[in-house]
Amino acid sequence: MSRKKTSKSKGASAPAASTLPAANGPQPARSGTARPGPDAPPNGPPQPGRPSLGSSGGDFYDVAFKVMLVGDSGVGKTCLLVRFKDGAFLAGTFISTVGIDFRNKVLDVDGVKVKLQMWDTAGQERFRSVTHAYYRDAHALLLLYDVTNKASFDNIQAWLTEIHEYAQHDVALMLLGNKVDSAHERVVKREDGEKLAKEYGLPFMETSAKTGLNVDLAFTAMAKELKQRSMKAPSEPRFRLHDYVNREGRRASCCHP
Numbered sequence: 001m002s003r004k005k006t007s008k009s010k011g012a013s014a015p016a017a018s019t020l021p022a023a024n025g026p027q028p029a030r031s032g033t034a035r036p037g038p039d040a041p042p043n044g045p046p047q048p049g050r051p052s053l054g055s056s057g058g059d060f061y062d063v064a065f066k067v068m069l070v071g072d073s074g075v076g077k078t079c080l081l082v083r084f085k086d087g088a089f090l091a092g093t094f095i096s097t098v099g100i101d102f103r104n105k106v107l108d109v110d111g112v113k114v115k116l117q118m119w120d121t122a123g124q125e126r127f128r129s130v131t132h133a134y135y136r137d138a139h140a141l142l143l144l145y146d147v148t149n150k151a152s153f154d155n156i157q158a159w160l161t162e163i164h165e166y167a168q169h170d171v172a173l174m175l176l177g178n179k180v181d182s183a184h185e186r187v188v189k190r191e192d193g194e195k196l197a198k199e200y201g202l203p204f205m206e207t208s209a210k211t212g213l214n215v216d217l218a219f220t221a222m223a224k225e226l227k228q229r230s231m232k233a234p235s236e237p238r239f240r241l242h243d244y245v246n247r248e249g250r251r252a253s254c255c256h257p
């Protein structure tokens with residue numbers, strides 16, 4: 001299998017909403033090409049011949065996918081991404097994302113190098129038209145609410161409507177209830193999240209960008225699902241995202257401080 005270099009991490013913000021990146025579909029890497037799709041910043045379509053932004057990186061990957069984080073402003077999308085990418089928590093002043101930002105990470109999934117290009121969207125209403133433009137190219141969506149903010153939970157239905165309108169019909173989707181470390185401020189019960197997820201047939205986990213609870217698991221589970229969708233051998237048993245998340249999420253929650 002061929003391998004390709006990828007960038008470590010890139011940031012971009014406030015792209016023009018009028019242009020879209022490459023078409024959907026998993027993107028197997030090809031050696032020797034400056035294929036702009038997976039490395040392109042989300043501020044325009046890939047341009048043939050444009051040098052890849054990943055040329056300075058040292059990682060290689062076999063297959064690449066785009067994962068988009070969506071949900072109300074303040075639910076913790078950026079913090080979740082930073083926790084996953086850098087293992088750190090952005091405490092202190094809340095800096096709301098402007099437009100869209102992105103980061104890359106390459107994971108080893110059962111011996112296959114899976115690159116996730118993760119798009120961090122702005123939850124603020126005024127950037128909605130920007131994020132709409134990117135749904136179409138997302139292979140997976142992590143839909144977040146904040147367990148300490150009832151409105152963010154109530155808005156999940158509206159987010160799902162938007163997702164159905166703009167995303168690919170077969171997009172992989174997961175519901176995450178973030179900020180579970182704030183036990184005293186919790187207003188959305190775990191069972192409420194589970195019930196909603198069941199209603200819509202979504203895998204569900206509670207997370208904390210602050211402590212790291214289930215953060216790696218959420219992204220890893222998604223990477224496994226996407227890898228299986230694109231590379232599953234006929235003899236290989238089907239990966240079941242729901243079961244995996246339920247089993248592993250329970251294990252992580254039980255043993256976490």
Ligand SMILES: Nc1nc2c(ncn2[C@@H]2O[C@H](COP(=O)(O)OP(=O)(O)OP(=O)(O)O)[C@@H](O)[C@H]2O)c(=O)[nH]1
Pocket residue numbers: 071072073074075076077078079080090091092093094095096097098121122123124178179180181182207208209210211
């Ligand atoms: N206690 C706690 N606070 C969190 C957690 N995740 C994020 N926060 C805090 O919540 C605030 C908002 O976090 P962000 O990650 O910036 O929120 P966002 O969803 O990216 O917001 P927008 O960019 O406006 O869409 C920040 O003050 C974070 O420190 C968490 O897991 N636990």
Ligand SMILES: [Mg+2]
Pocket residue numbers: 077078079095096097120121122123
């Ligand atoms: Mg943000």
